[in-house]
Every structure is written in C-alpha cells, then in structure tokens.
Amino acid sequence: MHPVRDLAGLDPSHTFLDATDVIQRYGWGKTKGYQNLKDRTLVPPPVVTHPDRWRLDQLLAWEEKRIALAEAALAALVAPERQDVTVTDLLPQSKRRRRS
Template identity: 75%
Template sequence: MDDLRHVFLSAREVMARYGWGKTKGYQNLKDRELVPAPVMTHPDRWRLDQLIAWEERRMALAEAALDALAVPDRREVNVTDLLPQPKRRRSA
C-alpha cells in the first residue's frame, strides 16, 4: 500500500468517507475545531494519515466520555454511537 502521507483526498472524497451530504460536508470541512485543515489549497486536499489520526483522537475522546458515564454494562453501548453520525445511511 502507498505511504499514507502521500495519499490526498478531495473534499468530495472526505465527505464520502464520513457519509456527509454536500451541505453538511462543506460546513464540517470549514469548521477547524471539527476537521483538521487541508494541507493543500486551490484545490483543497486533506492528507489521509492526518484524517486517520484525527479519527483516532475522536474515538479516544468518545471512549473517554463513555468511560466517564456510569454505564453498568458497557457492552450494550457502541462507542461509534457517540461520534457524529452521517445524515443519511447508505443501504447495502
């Protein structure tokens, strides 16, 4: 596989990765507190390795939030349910 530092995603590819629609996707991509800034501009491109690191940080934060809750049986709660959900679910 290619070195992930050399894999760049366009805005459409980032939105597809997270299941965001066009309007919500562009709003999210402009929010620097939510998504890391693109490494290239004109056209915007995001490095895949940075997006994966951002995903891992978000998962760690979600797991910490889950641990902070007084959940008697953690197996019943899926940590991905605590992450921002896509607007639409694609059917298989």
C-alpha cells in the same frame, strides 16, 4: 457522481484527498459535508489549499483521536458497576409516549 477511491495499499502520508473524497469517507451529505470541512474546530485544516487537499494520515490520526475521546467520555459517564449500559442508553430518549 464522484467514484469512491480504493485507498487500500496506498501510503497514507502520500495520499491526498479532495473535499469530495473526505465527504464520501465520512458519509456526509454534500451541504453538511462542506459545512463540516469549513469548521476548523471539527475537521483538521487541509494541508494544501487552492484546491483544498487533506492528507490521509492526518485524517486517520484525527479519527483515532475522536474515537479515543468518545470512548473516554463513555467511560466517564458509565459507572464501572453498570456494564450493561450501551451508548444508545446515553442518547436522549424520545419525548413522545405511546398510548396504551
């Protein structure tokens, strides 16, 4: 098992993560993680190839962009007068109904 790297105190522009580090960072399983890393529309391309390495500062910028897009989508879906709506309310509901 690959040990989790402590990234605290490191300069993000000079910190490179390999595929295993990126997969652990996002909590993906091994198969799904490698599929996600190959999908260039989902994850930014690596800065170094052979072996693939991603710069931490680029991953942090990508994370912030994804969070901003998710928050904007939530704000667009929720009317201003409905402040009691949460993200889980917007998820698809179960098709099964409990018998009473």
